[in-house]
């Protein structure tokens with residue numbers, strides 16, 4: 001497991017207790033093990049991402065943090081309080097958007113959000129402000145049942161934000177959003193972070209996690225495989241930089257002989273040079289035939305994720321019942 005204990009988010013936690021402390025949490029559904037000894041800390045003000053293949057246990061973990069599920073073992077504290085048994089004092093302080101949010105479908109979007117706001121005792125002016133934030137002002141008079149999937153998703157997010165909670169849980173918030181709406185939600189989430197809110201969210205969009213998260217945990221089959229900043233993960237797993245050049249410019253043999261080139265492959269009509277020393281290799285290529293047409297692809301969180309989850313993907317897909325001798 002890759003775990004870094006210091007990083008940019010450390011400055012956020014000064015003078016604030018952690019937002020979430022999970023210690024040795026396990027959970028099973030019948031014989032299926034969903035979580036196995038998970039420990040992690042989410043710092044106050046941190047944007048924390050939970051990543052992992054389908055069935056890895058992300059939703060189960062988030063629901064335990066939210067106080068919607070009880071762990072079988074281990075301890076958990078949210079804003080310095082236990083979320084289970086259902087902790088009513090925590091509710092105004094946390095915002096929750098789940099994958100199956102409930103709606104008052106016969107109400108308009110505004111009426112729905114006003115109802116949610118009233119349940120929290122939030123002033124009515126917050127309703128229009130939040131509709132604006134999630135880009136639903138034009139749909140304020142539309143019945144919830146007539147909203148599109150993406151618009152409902154935004155209303156679910158608005159319902160998690162309207163009472164201005166200090167800790168926000170979002171379970172795949174951008175799953176049904178079009179690219180435009182996804183980017184504008186990024187802006188909303190960044191603004192919330194700027195305000196000092198803590199955000200815990202799950203996503204399958206790795207570009208998004210890389211752009212938004214201070215740290216990410218990668219779950220595979222109920223265990224944490226890696227936990228670090230996105231950049232830290234890329235650096236530690238030593239993924240190479242890939243230099244793509246039009247085939248025929250330099251022979252494979254010549255490319256392989258360049259100092260610093262670790263591997264050469266032909267892919268989709270390009271010669272791909274993998275290296276940990278891109279500067280040196282680019283300089284050599286410049287001397288050989290110029291740099292025109294050469295594309296540089298540095299490793300991304302997605303590359304790291306694919307490496308870390310590929311060996312164990314079958315565990316998430318197949319049965320994982322605990323076998324006892």
Ligand code: ATP
Pocket residue numbers: 029032033034052053054055056057058059060061
């Ligand atoms: P996804 O990315 O598909 O949303 P996930 O990482 O959120 O997946 P979970 O929903 O937490 O994963 O599920 C973890 C495991 O627990 C899966 O094998 C799933 O089938 C199982 N599981 C989840 N909820 C239940 C339930 N209520 N009853 C039985 N098994 C469940």
